[in-house]
Amino acid sequence: MAAFSYICDSVAVITMSNPPVNALSSALIRAVQKAVEEAIGDFAVEAIVIRGDKGKFSAGADIREFNRLERGPPLVSLIDLIEDSKKPVVAAIEGVALGGGLELALGCHYRIAHAQAYVGLPEVLLGLVPAAGGALRLPRLIGISATLSMITTGKYVQAREALKLGIVDKVVGENTVDEAIQLAKKVIGQPLGSRQLSTLPVQCPPNVEAFLDEAMVKVKKQFRGAQSPLACVEVLRAAVQLPYLEGKKKERELFQFLYTTDQTRAQQYAFFAEREVAKWTLPSGASWKTASPQPIRTAAVIGLGTMGRSIVTSLAKAKIPVIALEQDKKQLDIGSKAVMSLLDREILKMEQLGHTEFTNSLGPVQFTLDYGKLRDVDIVIEAVFENMALKKEIFRHLSGICKPEAFLCTNTSGLDIDEMASVTNRPQMVIGTHFFSPAHIMKLLEVVHGHYTSSTTISTAMRLAKMLGKVGVLVGNCPSFVGNRLMRLYVEQAVFLVEEGSKPEEIDRALEDFGLAMGPFRMMDLAGLDIGWKARTEIGLTGPKLPIGTPARQRGSKRYSPLPDILCEKGRFGQKSGQGWYKYEKSGGRNAMPDPWLYNFLSEYQRIHNLKTHYVTQEEIIERCLYVLINEGFKVLEDGIASGPEDIDVIYNNGYGWPKYTGGPMYYASIVGLPVVLTKLEKYYGANPDIPDLKPSSFLKKLVSKGNPPLKEWRSHLGFQSSML
Numbered sequence: 001m002a003a004f005s006y007i008c009d010s011v012a013v014i015t016m017s018n019p020p021v022n023a024l025s026s027a028l029i030r031a032v033q034k035a036v037e038e039a040i041g042d043f044a045v046e047a048i049v050i051r052g053d054k055g056k057f058s059a060g061a062d063i064r065e066f067n068r069l070e071r072g073p074p075l076v077s078l079i080d081l082i083e084d085s086k087k088p089v090v091a092a093i094e095g096v097a098l099g100g101g102l103e104l105a106l107g108c109h110y111r112i113a114h115a116q117a118y119v120g121l122p123e124v125l126l127g128l129v130p131a132a133g134g135a136l137r138l139p140r141l142i143g144i145s146a147t148l149s150m151i152t153t154g155k156y157v158q159a160r161e162a163l164k165l166g167i168v169d170k171v172v173g174e175n176t177v178d179e180a181i182q183l184a185k186k187v188i189g190q191p192l193g194s195r196q197l198s199t200l201p202v203q204c205p206p207n208v209e210a211f212l213d214e215a216m217v218k219v220k221k222q223f224r225g226a227q228s229p230l231a232c233v234e235v236l237r238a239a240v241q242l243p244y245l246e247g248k249k250k251e252r253e254l255f256q257f258l259y260t261t262d263q264t265r266a267q268q269y270a271f272f273a274e275r276e277v278a279k280w281t282l283p284s285g286a287s288w289k290t291a292s293p294q295p296i297r298t299a300a301v302i303g304l305g306t307m308g309r310s311i312v313t314s315l316a317k318a319k320i321p322v323i324a325l326e327q328d329k330k331q332l333d334i335g336s337k338a339v340m341s342l343l344d345r346e347i348l349k350m351e352q353l354g355h356t357e358f359t360n361s362l363g364p365v366q367f368t369l370d371y372g373k374l375r376d377v378d379i380v381i382e383a384v385f386e387n388m389a390l391k392k393e394i395f396r397h398l399s400g401i402c403k404p405e406a407f408l409c410t411n412t413s414g415l416d417i418d419e420m421a422s423v424t425n426r427p428q429m430v431i432g433t434h435f436f437s438p439a440h441i442m443k444l445l446e447v448v449h450g451h452y453t454s455s456t457t458i459s460t461a462m463r464l465a466k467m468l469g470k471v472g473v474l475v476g477n478c479p480s481f482v483g484n485r486l487m488r489l490y491v492e493q494a495v496f497l498v499e500e501g502s503k504p505e506e507i508d509r510a511l512e513d514f515g516l517a518m519g520p521f522r523m524m525d526l527a528g529l530d531i532g533w534k535a536r537t538e539i540g541l542t543g544p545k546l547p548i549g550t551p552a553r554q555r556g557s558k559r560y561s562p563l564p565d566i567l568c569e570k571g572r573f574g575q576k577s578g579q580g581w582y583k584y585e586k587s588g589g590r591n592a593m594p595d596p597w598l599y600n601f602l603s604e605y606q607r608i609h610n611l612k613t614h615y616v617t618q619e620e621i622i623e624r625c626l627y628v629l630i631n632e633g634f635k636v637l638e639d640g641i642a643s644g645p646e647d648i649d650v651i652y653n654n655g656y657g658w659p660k661y662t663g664g665p666m667y668y669a670s671i672v673g674l675p676v677v678l679t680k681l682e683k684y685y686g687a688n689p690d691i692p693d694l695k696p697s698s699f700l701k702k703l704v705s706k707g708n709p710p711l712k713e714w715r716s717h718l719g720f721q722s723s724m725l
């Protein structure tokens with residue numbers, strides 16, 4: 001790990017090197033500081049270029065060192081040294097310049113970026129604010145409004161957009177370092193005053209105070225419960241109101257405050273958990289290290305319903321040529337129009353960001369009714385509706401048509417992968433790829449490993465996730481897999497609470513205040529109540545297959561709520577029909593309004609079923625809904641369906657709108673304390689013995705009996721398990 005230099009003509013080139021992403025560790029910062037000091041003091045040097053080794057400028061501060069950061073690394077003084085240099089300093093940005101990496105580049109007098117490079121200040125995603133001058137220099141360069149958008153979202157900005165915004169001075173297609181050297185030579189001797197960003201005035205919109213007040217309100221709403229986006233607005237206020245040096249103090253104060261919070265620890269955990277889950281290992285010993293993913297040059301998608309359309313869009317966005325197949329001309333026409341409109345929207349979005357080349361870089365999409373066209377594709381993703389018989393028919397068909405090396409994936413949210421694999425001539429090449437809606441936006445891909453699935457197939461599906469810009473999480477094959485298995489119990493608990501006297505909007509508010517993107521009732525209305533109704537009808541929980549004489553509120557020995565079924569029988573399917581748990585301004589409306597009809601209906605329902613209602617507190621709502629989900633998470637670990645708590649957390653953070661600043665459900669449980677979770681579950685199970693899902697799992701009990709070990713040790717307590725992975 002070193003910053004080494006060479007001199008090219010009179011330009012010193014300093015290379016930051018700390019593989020794999022040149023994170024600014026204390027050692028690297030010291031080394032760069034030494035190299036910059038040497039270059040400044042060397043008479044033979046007239047200008048300096050700073051670059052990163054192996055095509056990456058820098059991914060910012062070394063997050064692994066954060067628990068040692070209390071003293072603060074000398075990054076701020078290094079950046080000041082660079083900015084104060086009388087010799088021009090040029091940043092040659094390849095790959096990424098993120099966080100402290102971009103802050104360092106902002107200290108340089110000029111910035112040249114490769115066209116494929118990204119820049120950003122993603123500290124907020126780690127529960128922090130930029131604190132090495134980034135939030136003070138950037139608004140002096142690109143203005144308050146653009147800075148606000150970058151630092152409160154942490155978004156990565158591609159080089160061309162960065163050029164448009166004014167973050168970089170030039171974008172080049174190749175030889176970034178050579179170009180930087182040429183630029184450095186050209187500006188030798190020119191005055192640097194206007195290039196020292198800390199000395200410039202902040203570019204403010206008129207009435208900047210009102211602008212910031214409004215921004216604070218918006219950010220509070222958008223990132224409900226998260227502290228760091230609010231601190232980002234505060235730091236910008238300091239940039240506007242205070243001279244640079246005082247602003248710097250405020251920046252540091254806010255950073256140091258955030259640095260001690262549970263939220264930043266949770267977000268750092270979530271960051272590493274996402275990287276951890278990519279490193280899958282099977283009990284057989286096969287792993288991400290040993291398995292070789294096969295190339296995915298072409299793909300096919302079967303079915304152009306809601307999921308199929310967005311999967312096609314996702315593949316095209318990843319530049320993978322895709323063939324989209326439907327069963328009849330009418331469906332094909334509807335589906336192809338929908339895909340083209342999704343792609344148009346994506347193109348528009350990208351063009352607004354300055355990526356004029358984006359249209360040409362989409363993977364080509366071909367629409368067909370002809371299975372024969374699928375003969376040569378590398379991977380097929382079946383995305384028809386959830387019907388096992390239909391899926392099996394398709395898999396049988398694919399078996400006979402696709403080349404022997406083609407992988408066959410099913411986009412199912414919970415059906416048995418093995419049953420589908422069993423009808424093919426290549427069960428080892430069949431795998432579940434559970435996309436989340438809308439698939440071209442949502443980051444999660446649950447990769448479902450069947451009994452026969454080979455490690456090559458797993459690693460190819462995990463690579464597909466990465467190619468699509470998603471986080472792939474490997475899970476075992478069980479009904480509903482991991483995400484939906486936990487979600488079902490959470491939703492069921494919410495419905496029980498309505499039977500017991502709470503209102504949908506009270507439950508939604510409590511869980512949204514906790515931080516979930518959407519409460520369970522708004523979520524059901526959005527997804528469509530009829531989907532669950534159909535599934536329950538098919539398995540005989542309701543409808544004509546339900547044995548006569550089954551008690552309305554009981555299935556087997558378990559409590560059952562027929563409320564969602566009754567709503568469907570009354571045509572209340574949610575947003576699509578303009579009524580569900582809420583009412584909407586029209587069919588397809590999105591504005592959920594409490595519905596007096598529902599209150600009357602619930603009172604009548606409670607009377608008919610002789611239900612005793614009680615005042616349900618916010619605490620009970622949160623504990624019952626979340627702890628039942630967490631309890632199932634422990635069962636999933638016990639059953640070997642997920643290999644560790646990190647997998648469950650990554651699934652929830654990326655697929656279910658769980659607030660990342662609590663780390664995910666399992667991390668949250670570890671912070672609350674497992675003994676507390678256990679005691680509460682015991683209490684709620686005691687009061688509701690007909691809800692066995694509230695009965696604490698044996699793995700939770702075991703962990704408590706072992707003294708509540710930290711989350712990273714949970715795996716070691718699993719002991720012998722019948723792993724499904």
Ligand SMILES: CCCCCC/C=C/CC(=O)SCCNC(=O)CCNC(=O)[C@H](O)C(C)(C)COP(=O)(O)OP(=O)(O)OC[C@H]1O[C@@H](n2cnc3c(N)ncnc32)[C@H](O)[C@@H]1OP(=O)(O)O
Pocket residue numbers: 020021023059060061062063064072073075076096098099100101122123126130131132252255256272275276
């Ligand atoms: C009081 C004042 C003090 C001021 C102090 C200054 C503070 C500055 C704050 C910061 O800079 S916070 C850091 C901001 N940067 C980020 O958040 C970047 C995070 N990284 C990424 O987005 C991605 O990793 C990437 C850089 C875009 C690369 O993505 P890719 O998909 O190619 O690879 P990954 O699997 O994500 O990462 C590879 C490898 O690198 C590790 N890593 C990435 N970034 C960092 C980092 N900043 N610090 C340490 N390690 C990092 C990652 O964990 C992977 O490691 P593994 O062991 O191979 O799993």
